[in-house]
Amino acid sequence: MTNDLAGTVERSSFFVGGRWRPPAGTERVDMFEAATGSPFGVAALAGTADVDAAVSDALHGPWGRATGAERAATMRRLGVALTARAKGTAALVSRENGMPRSLSIGANGFAPPMMLDYYAGLAEQLDVDDLRSGTLARVRVRRGPVGVVAAVTPWNYPQALAAMKIAPALAAGCTVVLKPAPETALDAYVWAEAALEAGLPDGVLNIVPGGREAGAHLVAHPGVDKVAFTGSTAAGRAIGEVCGRLLRPVTLELGGKSAALLAEDADLDAFLAALPEVSLANNGQTCHACTRILAPRHRYREIVDAITDTVRSLPVGDPLDRDTRIGPLVSGAQRDRVLGLVAAGRAAGARATTGGGVPEGRERGWFVEPTVFADLDNDAAIAREEIFGPVLCVLPYDGEDDAVRIANDSEYGLGGTVWTTDPGRGQALADRIRSGTVGVNHYALDVLGPFGGIKASGLGRELGPEGLSPYVALKSVYLTPESR
Structure with a gap:
């Protein structure tokens, strides 16, 4: 041995x-x-x-x-x-x-x-x-x-x-x-x-x-x-x-299909800095990952573009390299499953703003490009299924009540985050999200806090x-x- x-x-x-x-x-x-x-x-x-x-x-x-x-x-x-x-x-x-x-x-x-x-x-x-x-x-x-x-x-x-x-x-x-x-x-x-x-x-x-x-x-x-x-x-x-x-x-x-709710007053830079950990941790192979990102409609294009630029810039490579932020998936079968879901999302009309395939020069191993989908709603299959790979969906909402409705419109209820410059507002929104855990302006499991989910x-x-x-x-x- x-x-x-x-x-x-x-x-x-x-x-x-x-x-x-x-x-x-x-x-x-x-x-x-x-x-x-x-x-x-x-x-x-x-x-x-x-x-x-x-x-x-x-x-x-x-x-x-x-x-x-x-x-x-x-x-x-x-x-x-x-x-x-x-x-x-x-x-x-x-x-x-x-x-x-x-x-x-x-x-x-x-x-x-x-x-x-x-x-x-x-x-x-x-x-x-x-x-x-x-x-x-x-x-x-x-x-x-x-x-x-x-x-x-x-x-x-x-x-x-x-x-x-x-x-x-x-x-x-x-x-x-x-x-x-x-x-x-x-x-x-x-x-x-x-x-x-x-x-x-x-x-x-x-x-x-x-x-x-x-x-x-x-x-x-x-x-x-x-x-x-x-x-x-x-x-x-x-x-x-x-x-x-x-x-x-x-x-x-x-499983989970958690939402990151960006409030009207969200500090976008703060969210973008946390996005790799909150939404793409372990190459998206994380049950509580916030892979649905909810953006106010009047800021939708701004947020989609900023998320796209951030995700596109993440270093993809050998997981043993200190600089790598996105590594390979666990197996060839998992890579093929994720790529199949990405292809289905495109076929259904969602727009991939970045990614969607195998990274250039990474044909060996089980790599998938970190991918962002826009121009879709919460009824899309890729917005409802747990993909378990580096795939994000950015969804627009109209008003706070609509944002909470979309966040809760899922068979899952494991994680979630709220992003706002008003801490009181953040906690109030967190209380309205039906989930076992919610983070306000970050997300981090702590040994002191009970972790688990509701629904599926x-x-x-x-x-x-x-x-x-x-x-x-x-x-x-x-x-x-x-x-x-």
Whole structure:
């Protein structure tokens, strides 16, 4: 097994029960560098027997009986071990999915240790029971782990999204079976190396990369007590149906088609400076990206031209290059899907003001030019579908009420932003947008704030103290009333 940034990366075993375990089958996936399309690694993929073994090992162990303070100490050691690997992890993810390294170093390198430290602090607070004196009884409310967690994660922010599940689960005393996506099967094992270094007890964290069959088997496994999933809305609906039938708790963080509402008084320069992060982060492969930009009609041409110039100027290239702002997409299939949606938008009459194809000189790898569409309305397919690529739509509106209507006219409700020089106005508009999260003059997930969506964007929340609750099982112990 090697993990050299410039060489081949091979992962031929799974991490189960605190040790490296050979796969039960022979299925493997070849990994291709997003920037070149060249092979650079290989990983074993789990079958149902491997999932069974991981769940079986997760069912046993003392982790749930440890004190919150004991778990917190181990979690912090795990964070230290991940921090030591942060730069290499970030680069590996960039090779896998095309994320510019400038973004990956935070999202995949240093965000997971930060989340572990935050939830370690909350774990320490779980040691104290809540004693309530009522009329009929004294009630001792105990907080314990919900049990075995199936964490199913996608390829776009693999380390951060794994941490959003692993950190609160460990804090609550749960054990975890992590099933990362095949596209990012390699970087998941950084967690295994860090777990061994930190002394995480055997079976607390198990890692079995796999495809749809392995994921479906894990979600429905009788040994699983809770499911945490991030991915597409279609997959989320299927998982939700299974968990509903099984009466199994589930958290679903799904797709989005968020709007950036530029108010009449918006500072256009401020928005343009933030646009790469707010609307095109990770080459558009971001669920909460504001890919619909709402502009007041009397400023529409000005805003379209300014956005076009900004997007056209973004450096496209190797995600490992410090200057790159737009890297390749995760795969050839994803590139072809995005280009197909762009072609459909043009055929439907929308005008591409920039981009729309493969960048010149970037025929190798999975690149798509950052693209801006104008002269369309919110009913256009490209304004309604989650494209998951560097494609923006600029839509005109007539008055504030119309802007809010368009922002809310979506099956999704995950993110959004409001841009205005009046902070009070910005917060008032944010309150009118039907979405799980909204930013005013910026957008940045913070570990303190619950993150998640409404409508087709999912169920439940991650991050913040609210992100711990799904992993905690409450038990009321009724004691005799105090003598009066």
